[in-house]
Amino acid sequence: MADIDKPRRSFLTRLATLFGGLALLEAGWIATSFLGGRRKATAAPDKSAEQIAGPVERFEPGSVTAFGDGHFYLARLDDGGFLALHRKCTHLGCAVPWNVDEQRFACPCHGSAFDIRGDVLSSPATRALDQFAVRIDNGIVKVDTSRPIRRAVFEADQVTRA
C-alpha cells in the first residue's frame, strides 16, 4: 500500500511545486507590468513638443541665452552656428550657470567647467554637456527638449546653422 502511494505522493509534491513556481512567476509579471504602467502616467505631459527659442537674428554670435523653463542654454558660436546645451553638469547633475566674464559654464558643485561649445575645460567632469536637437525653421530657432543627447566631446556636425 505504502509502496503504491510513494510515487503518487512525490508526483503530487512536484506538481504543487511546479504550480507554485508558475503562480510566483505570474505574480511577478503582474507586479512588473503594473509598476511599468506607472511610468507613462507620471511622465511629463507631451514633452515631444518643440520649444520655440526665437528668430535667428535675436541671438548674437558668441552669446549664450538661458531658457529656464526648458532646462537648456542656446549657444550661438562665433561662426553663427547654434547649439542647445543641457543645463545639467555631466559630472553629478548640478545646474551649471553661464559666466559671461569668464566665457565658461562653471559648475558650483564640484568645480567642473565647460566652454561655450560644452566641451570640458576642467575636470572632474569627463563628458561634454549634453545637447538638445536644434532645428531652424523659416529663420526661427526651435529646440526639441524631450531628450538630452549624450556626447563625449564637441564635434562640428553637432552644430545647426541657419
Add this chain to the structure above:
Amino acid sequence: MPDNNNNNWASARSLVQHARPVRVPEAALRFTHTFGLGGMALVLFLVLLGTGLLMIFVYEPTPEGAYKSILHMQDETLFGRLIRGAHHWGANLLIAVTVLHLFRVFLTGGFQGVRRSNWFIGLGMMVLILVSGFTGYLLPWDQVSYWAITVCTEMLAYVPVVGQGLQRLVVGGTEIGAATILNFYALHTVVVPLLLIMLMTWHFWRVRLAGGVIVPSDREDAVARGGYVPYRPNLIEREKAVALVLVAFVVVIAIMFGAPLDLPANPGTSPNPVKAPWYFIGLQELLLHVHPLFAVLVIPSTLSLALIGVAYLPCDGSSTGRWFLSAKGRRMSALAAATAVVFTTAWILVDEWVVDPGGWMPGSAPVISDGLLPFAVLLAGVTAFYMSLKKYFSATVGETVQAMFVLFAVSFTVLTVTGVWFRGAGMVLMWPWQI
C-alpha cells in the same frame, strides 16, 4: 474568570521573555564586550517607527505639497518639531550605531561558522538602513535634499551598461520630480521597514540559535563550568538602562537641535557646495580623486565582496569573542589605523595639489590615468602592507584580516571627515572654520 486579565498580561510578558534565553553567560554581559549596539539599533528602529508613523498622517508626497507639509508640521503642529527632530536624529544615529555594530561583530570575530548566515543577514540590513536613510533624505524637498539626491542618483549613471537604466528606475524618469518623491515615499514608509522587520526577526532568532552573543574565548571554560546567570534581572535591567538612556539622548538632541530645513527645492539653482548625505560623502570624496567607474563601481563592489568573502576565510576559531582577537591583533590594528590616517590624508593632499596623472600622459584615456593607474598603485600598496604585516608580526590570517578591515574602515572615515568638514564652496579643501 477573575484572573483572565492576569493571564493575558502574563502571556504578553512571556512573549517578551521567550524571545530571550532563560540563562545567559555572565562573561557576555560586560558592557564593553558588545557596547549594546545591536540592542541600541532595535531601540532606534522603534523610535523611528513611532515618529514615522505619526508623520505619515501629515506629510504630503508631492513636489508642490511636501515642503509645505513639513512647514505645517514644524510651525503649526504641537510637538511637530520634536517628532521630526527625533526622527531625524534617530535615523542618523541608527546609521552610526549599525556601522559600529558591524565593526563590533567583525572585530570580535563573530562572522564565521554558526554566525556566518547572521553576518550576511546583518549586511543585508545594513544596506536596507542605508536605503532607508537615502530615501528619507529626499522627502523634505528642500535645497539640501533635492541636490544631494541629484548628486547620488547621478553617481548611479556611472555604472557601465545598466547604470542609466538603474538611474531612470530609481528616479522614475529623467528628472527628479513627482515620480521620484512617490517612489522614495513608498520605499521609505512601507517596503524598507517591512523588509527590515522580517530580517530583524530572522537576525534575532539566529543569535539565539548561535547560543546568544559571542563569548570571549578566554572565558569559555568559566562559562562551561557554570558561569550562567538568570537573564532576569542580569540582562533585562542592563537592556532597559541602555534603552532609556538612548531614548532620553535622542529626545534631548531633538529638542536642542531640531531637524534642519533649507529653502524649498529649486531645480534651477544648485547651492554651493552640494554634498551627498554624510554616509555617502566618503564615496563623493573618492569621486573627486579617481575615475567615476572606479569610485562608484570597482572600489565599492570590491570592498562589498570582501565583506562577504571574509565569512569564508580559513580563520581558526580559537580566539574569537575577544576584541581584535589578541593583544597582538590590537597592536596590528592600531598600526593599520595610523597607516590609514597618514596615507589617506597624504593621498588627498598630494592628489589635490601635486599630482595630475592625466597631465603626465596626455592622450591616454581618463579611465586609465585617473582610474586603473591609481587603483593598481592602491592595490599594490595594500597587498604589500598585508604581506609585511603578516610577516613582521608572524600573525594568523584572522589577526591580519582584522587589521586590514581597520585599514579600510579608517581610510573611509578619513574620506568622509574630509568631505564633511574640509570641503567648502566648489569642493575646495579648506579648514572647517572657513566654510
